[in-house]
Amino acid sequence: MKSESVLTVLVAGLMNLAIAVAKLVAGILSGSAAMVSEAAHSAADTVTEIMLYIALRNSAKRPDEAHPFGYGSTAYMWAALAAAFTFVAGGLFSITHGFHSMDSGGEADFLVSYIVLAISFALEAVSFGRTIVQLRSESAEWDVRPRRFLKYTPDTSLKAVFLEDAAALVGLLLAAGGLALTEITGDPRYDGGASVLIGLLLLVVAVLLGHANLSLLIGRSLPPRFREAVRRELESGEEITAVQELLTLQLGPTSVLVAARIDYRDGADGAHIEATSRAVEARLREKYPMVTYVFLSPWGDAPVDR
Structure with missing residues (x-):
């Protein structure tokens, strides 16, 4: 509060x-x-x-x-x-x-x-x-x-x-x-x-x-400017090549959910994908404390923002 x-x-x-x-x-x-x-x-x-x-x-x-x-x-x-x-x-x-x-x-x-x-x-x-x-x-x-x-x-x-x-x-x-x-x-x-x-x-x-x-x-998504900032933060991940789909949801006045379909580098193994995901999530939470839930999926098809 x-x-x-x-x-x-x-x-x-x-x-x-x-x-x-x-x-x-x-x-x-x-x-x-x-x-x-x-x-x-x-x-x-x-x-x-x-x-x-x-x-x-x-x-x-x-x-x-x-x-x-x-x-x-x-x-x-x-x-x-x-x-x-x-x-x-x-x-x-x-x-x-x-x-x-x-x-x-x-x-x-x-x-x-x-x-x-x-x-x-x-x-x-x-x-x-x-x-x-x-x-x-x-x-x-x-x-x-x-x-x-x-x-x-x-x-x-x-x-x-x-x-x-x-x-x-x-x-x-x-x-x-x-x-x-x-x-x-x-x-x-x-x-x-x-x-x-x-x-x-x-x-x-x-x-x-x-x-x-x-x-x-x-259920409202984040403002466009904030959503793009989240996308840039995700795309800065070492093994991440693209964010194919980004979903955001305002859960409350101080709580935000972020879910994304991520394209990882083709040669990245499970350990590198996990390490990259954890690092990106940690940076996202540190920069934006209101982001309380982050879900990243290593698959994606068409680029979509919501």
Whole structure:
């Protein structure tokens, strides 16, 4: 279990819990639909962080006889459930509540809402900053841009916290805009409209996270750049002439399976083939610690990459 991801999830969870309570109190006191929707948003994010923490804990279990490749894929199952919860509890609730509140009365106390929004923005910015630090650190290790790393990373907890924190900051701005327009015009439809927009924002985040986790849950290969690096490492073997077929599978956030059909030098005997295979596997594991399973077969037909 990656300590950086656990810390990021815990920080985000604690921030969201405190923010949810503050927003709910402000929403009840002021009668703002946008504030109540923001409270639902933060509550959904808090539950999501709990699910992501469970995902990280379960995926770190050691392999056993019943699960020889470990429990890494459970991280994607829990993360997919978290995305579904965000879709229903956050997105649909905010949209429904926003439409229902458009015909209600105006705000009773704008000041309370503005204060809570300002504090919430500061706390969310702290959590988002922590996520940015981790994202930049991990992308630098792979020598790729943070945006590209975020697209391909199998650590869906990092992706979830990043998207949720970014959505939270945008949602707070939407809520503030709705409150300001309602205060200026006295029209509650601006406040309700902000609630609907917050709900739509949550739906987009939920769909993005759901798609990413379902793709990994089904079984996704390594990114092309990583796959080619693995191929080059295999082809560097002393007795290896070509890698005819390379199969890779992301088993979990920190676990990768590599299987390949290898063409060995025609004159290589069993001892040399075994020694080469062991040396290549050792180098591969040392260079890429997330490669936990390597299977090499001394036969191959047509070149295929998957």
